[in-house]
Amino acid sequence: MLGVAxxxxxxxxxxxxxxxxxxxxxxxxxxxxxxxxxxxxxxxxIALTSIRCSSSLVFASIGAGIGATLILPSLGQWIGCAAGDLVGPIIVAFCADKAFQVTL
Known part of the structure; x- marks a missing residue:
């Protein structure tokens, strides 16, 4: 959380x-x-940056939960958290660009 902040x-x-x-x-x-x-x-x-950073936290938590369930708990949690942290902002940025068609 401190890294995202x-x-x-x-x-x-x-x-x-x-x-x-x-x-x-x-x-x-x-x-x-x-x-x-x-x-x-x-x-x-600023709003898009806030949304991207928040999505990083949310997707990291979701990824950690899924990874702990599918793989070994400690390793799966680490892998899922890292994957969610990387993929979350990309998914949200893509959806935001499609939804709002923002030209920055």
């Missing part, structure tokens, strides 16, 4: 940093930038 903090920090850099650069160059649109996109990116 750290990943979320880093990803959100990078997106917020990019947002502020783009806003400050646009003010320096006197270009018109749609700030409300930029804020909306930032909100979408």
């Amino acid at each position: 750290a990943s979320w903090v880093v990803q959100v920090s990078i997106e917020v940093y990019r947002f502020f850099i783009s806003v400050f650069k646009s003010n320096d160059e006197d270009k018109e930038v749609d700030t409300p649109e930029q804020v909306r996109l930032l909100g979408q990116k």
Whole structure:
């Protein structure tokens, strides 16, 4: 859980940093930038990052349970947890892209 939380903090920090850099650069160059649109996109990116990280935890738990049932308890739990942790965000990202057709 700590690894996923750290990943979320880093990803959100990078997106917020990019947002502020783009806003400050646009003010320096006197270009018109749609700030409300930029804020909306930032909100979408943070929401998708939160969903991906949460799905990582959920799918890791599901994978650990399935792996412990199908394989030896300790080894199966480890393998299932790792597989769920890797596959969960991919499944959610794919479904989110299909459902929302977000252009980031």
